[in-house]
Amino acid sequence: MRLIPNRFKHNNLFIIMFLITVLMIVIVSITITWMTIRMSEKFFFEKFSITNSKVMNQVKESFESFHYSIVIASNNLLQSGNLKKILTEEGSNTEKMNAIFTIGQQMEHIQSNLDAYEVEIIVTGKNGLSYATDRRYWPISDEELKYSHLTRNTFNNPKRLLYQYDHRLVQTSEDGDGNVIVASKALMDRLSGTIYGSMYFAIQEREFRKFYSSYTTPGNNVVMADRQGVIVSSNISKLIGKKDKQLVNYAAKIEKGSKDYTIEKFMGKDQIITMEYLPSFDMFLFNIIDKQKAVGDLINKKAIVLISMGIVLAALIIVFLASRRVTNSLSKLVKQIGNAPKHNFHQYVAVTGTYETRQIGNAFNSMLNELHDYVEQLVLAQKQQRNAELAALQQQINPHFLYNTLTSIKFMVLQGVKEETEAVINALISLLQNTIGNVSETITVQQELENLKNYVLINQKRYGDRIKVNYFVSPDCREYQIPKLILQPFIENSFFHGFNKKANGYINVLVWQEGANLICEVVDNGDGMEVSSENKLPNTKRKQALFSGIGVRNVHERIQLIYGEAFGVTISSELGEGTKIRITLPSSTL
16 A cells, blocks of 8 residues: 555545445446347347348248259250250261251250249250250350360269359350359269260359349348358359358358357458258358448447446446445544544544444543553552652661761760750751651752751761862752752762772862753762763662662652653763762753
8 A cells, every 4th residue: 555645544445445346346347248248149149040040041942942943954854765866876967957956846845944044054965966045144165065074073973963163254244244053964864874965054143143132231141152162152243253161161160069150250350150051052051241230230339338337437426425435434533543642642532433433433532541541540650659769768867877977966965065066966857857757759959958068067077077068059040849869869979989099079069050951960079980981870789878779870760750861860970080970950940
């Protein structure tokens, strides 16, 4: 989903649902449209094959009627004894002329069976005599006929009535084209089987075409071909005489198939091809129909596609509105949840939309309630923990410190130093009151300074004043609130560890405001110590301090716990030069 712009990130679910739905609708629509067109075509082909079968049967009957007339005429010729005698006997020219006259009379009688057709009859005899009823229809010479493939095929199959194609290179009439279909059969004696001649029935292809021409229209064509694929007749004149082996393959496919038709390529187009076999002619009769013209007129694909597109568009609009309505509340909820930790963690989400969305909203609001309760309990627990730690620290006064302080007071009393004794006692009382009696977590800078002065006074009375302590506090900072006991641990460290090598020195306490922060520094010129470059605090476990649990690290962690990680303690020190402690706090009088 990285391809979806960031501004749409809250609508990912809607976009995914919509795209998937669009894809499914388009696929289903295309499939239904395709199936509708295919089923319509199939229904048309089934109905068409039934209707076309009737038409083809009528055409077939026309051919059979013609064939029947040829059969009757050929039988009459075979049964004529005079014809046999004339074609087998030798004679003078006068006798031949009489024979031709006799044949002519018989031909007129025989040709009466073919009056419905323009057919030329030619008979040839073993003695070389031949007779033709009308040479205009089939202008072939006796010599050409004798050595043609027509005669050769006829004598090779003497018992069959053969239908063959012949083409003359000359025009036979003003509207003729020279294409002729010839029915031929050998004149054979039935008893002896002797061949004494041959007979030919020639019909021009244009006359042959009349058997089916009334059933043809543009895009609806008829083709008649023999077993070699030679087209002997067709309403498409340019195809006549050409050889197309595909037609033979189509015929075999239809004969073997369960359907009465096949859809194949012919003349560069998809064609609906039906076939009838004419056993009398030993030829195939094809009805070839342009699929585009046939189906295009019946099935308006453009209208179907437009209707499908309209349905798809309407479905997409409905899906868009429905998906948007369903996912809109969820998108808003996601946006509110996504913004909750960024802007307003306490802002509850609106519970609207579907049942599932409302359940999620209620669960999120319940989670916020529990989280708020947990945070409040956690804050309270931390606050109580800090107070407990502070209270415990306030009680952890080192017994040795009290013992040594009281011992010092005792000697001062014995020595009769009344004023100094009173000052030490007052300092100890004030120190105990501010550390043990005051349970507040924060005190003013002034109060912290008073505690420091009391602590310093007690230690100077015990150990002498070899370490001087100076206070430099900006007057406007005295009322600022700071955590209790954050300066004392550093004064303590300087007193007891900062001057082990040096006999004397000083400790300066500085407090001032720097911008919005309050800066407190404890600086001494004592022995110094090694500090890492990152100014990490030393992890001291010293037990001799006044407040054994109050150490440098404790102060730092307390400050960050109260004010955050932006505040705390940093240390800089050099061996032999001294140490500087810098405490950064927010300036506040609350």
